[in-house]
Amino acid sequence: MKILLDAMGGDNAPDANIKGAVNAIEQIKSEVILIGNKDVINNRIKELYNKDDIKEISSRLSIHHTTEQIEMEDIPTQAIKHKKDSSMVVGFNMLKSGEGDVFISAGNSGALLTGATLLVGRIKGIDRPALAGILPAYNSRLLLIDCGSNTNCKPINLLQFAQMASIYLRNTFGKENPTVGLLNIGTEETKGNELTKESYKLLKEKSKELNINFVGNVEGRDAFSGEIDILVTDGFTGNVFLKATEGLGKLVKRTLTESLKKNILSTVAAIPSLPAINRFKKLVDYKEYGGALFLGVKRPVVKAHGSSDEKLFEFTVKQAEQFVENRAVEKMIEEFEK
Numbered sequence: 001m002k003i004l005l006d007a008m009g010g011d012n013a014p015d016a017n018i019k020g021a022v023n024a025i026e027q028i029k030s031e032v033i034l035i036g037n038k039d040v041i042n043n044r045i046k047e048l049y050n051k052d053d054i055k056e057i058s059s060r061l062s063i064h065h066t067t068e069q070i071e072m073e074d075i076p077t078q079a080i081k082h083k084k085d086s087s088m089v090v091g092f093n094m095l096k097s098g099e100g101d102v103f104i105s106a107g108n109s110g111a112l113l114t115g116a117t118l119l120v121g122r123i124k125g126i127d128r129p130a131l132a133g134i135l136p137a138y139n140s141r142l143l144l145i146d147c148g149s150n151t152n153c154k155p156i157n158l159l160q161f162a163q164m165a166s167i168y169l170r171n172t173f174g175k176e177n178p179t180v181g182l183l184n185i186g187t188e189e190t191k192g193n194e195l196t197k198e199s200y201k202l203l204k205e206k207s208k209e210l211n212i213n214f215v216g217n218v219e220g221r222d223a224f225s226g227e228i229d230i231l232v233t234d235g236f237t238g239n240v241f242l243k244a245t246e247g248l249g250k251l252v253k254r255t256l257t258e259s260l261k262k263n264i265l266s267t268v269a270a271i272p273s274l275p276a277i278n279r280f281k282k283l284v285d286y287k288e289y290g291g292a293l294f295l296g297v298k299r300p301v302v303k304a305h306g307s308s309d310e311k312l313f314e315f316t317v318k319q320a321e322q323f324v325e326n327r328a329v330e331k332m333i334e335e336f337e338k
Contacts, residue, residue, distance in 0.1 A: 001029065003320050004100035007036035008069040008087040009107025011307045014044055017106070020313020022049070022057055027314075028321045031060045033100060035087045038065040066090045069107075072306070076110035080118060088112065092119040095299045102320045104291065106304035106313075113149045116297045123329075125336040128153070129296030130161050130235070131303055132168065133242055138226035143169060143178075145232055147292055148239035148303075158182070158199040158232050162212050164295045164332060165230040171331040172323075178229035180207075181218030183237060191217060195234065203232075291316040293323060300329050 007017045014036060021032045034041055034054070041063050045054050054061045068086040070079040083089060088107050092115045095103040105112055113129070122129055130146035145161045146153070162180045169178040182200055184192045189200055200217065207214040215228070220241065223231050233241065261267055291312075294301035300323050304316045 001321065001324055002031045002033055002100045003317060004033050004035060004091045004094055004103040005317065006087045006091050006105035006107055007034040007041055009105040010304065012309055013106070014041055015048065016308055016310045016313055018044055018048065019310035021061060021317060023310060023314040024317035025058045025060055028318055030321050031062065032317060033062050033064050035064045035091045036066055036069070038063045064090065064094070070111045072108050074108055074111065076108060076114040079108065079111045080115045088115055089119070092116065096120050101324045102300035102302060104302045104304055104316055104320055106306055106308045109148055109303065112303055116294055116301045120301065121298045123296055123298055123333050123336055126160055126164070126296040128157050129294055130164065131292040132165055132295050133292035135245060137224045140226040142223060142228060143230045144238055144242060145230065145295070146235040146238050147242045148235050150235040153195065153234040155195065155199040155202045158234065159202050159206055162203060162214065162230065162232045163210050166212050167332050167335045168295060168328055169229060172326045172328050175229060177213045179227065180212055180214045180230045180232060181216065181228040183220065183223070183231050183233035183241065184217035185219065187217045187219060291319065295332065298329065298333070300324055
């Protein structure tokens, strides 16, 4: 298996991308191809690891040279059209041609959506692909879809998000009948804006036919109860929800750490509880959950956080391998063909 990693995408590129790949390589079976300017990458390899060639670190690491990169401020459609030798466009073309099995990028989200849709192509029957991110929940995990790719949606899009996420969890995590909730401001059927009210009606009407276990509206405070497996919303609301959750996790970790170190008594008293405290910190750390899967395109694509550090890239690379091994895309194509 070959994992294609955009080495030039993200706020901390290329260092975090390189370090994440190096950290992950001994934990996976796949090859990792870093896509980007070879001179820049080799200079960083020399500086970070005192090696002249990335192959000296691992024979399963390599570089595919490109001369351009898509910036965060670039207009997505123009960037995909005109920056043909950018790390993102080259990555998509390699994925489409079979030179890689999955593509990871922390770059411009709009360009990633555009490139995945135009260059890789949508699965037949899906109107809009969507980003599906994993979040912690009580004794479980929560799949949030869409978490940032479609800011303006129609009810049919939310119905298909629920369908794609249900297929993914059944085939990847073995959840035979995952519960699906619609993110809303109240649990009543009449609550919400036009989109959520019409989406509720459509989900209620089509759930049995499409094998979706729809349980109704879910308020944000109940999303992490462990009773919901999939939380469906539009990309604008989902992205706000995702980043607010990540910010709260950071606040809790920082506050807890400062409280334990406040004085000698609190530090000593905390020693017996350190294993439990560390487990809790790990639970609320979004970096433990990798990137967001881009469901609905013909080949596996993973969107890493724009602010990804080496740890998050490491988890995302491992997650990408699992995504391919579970044949998530192939199974989704089979389901939609039915």
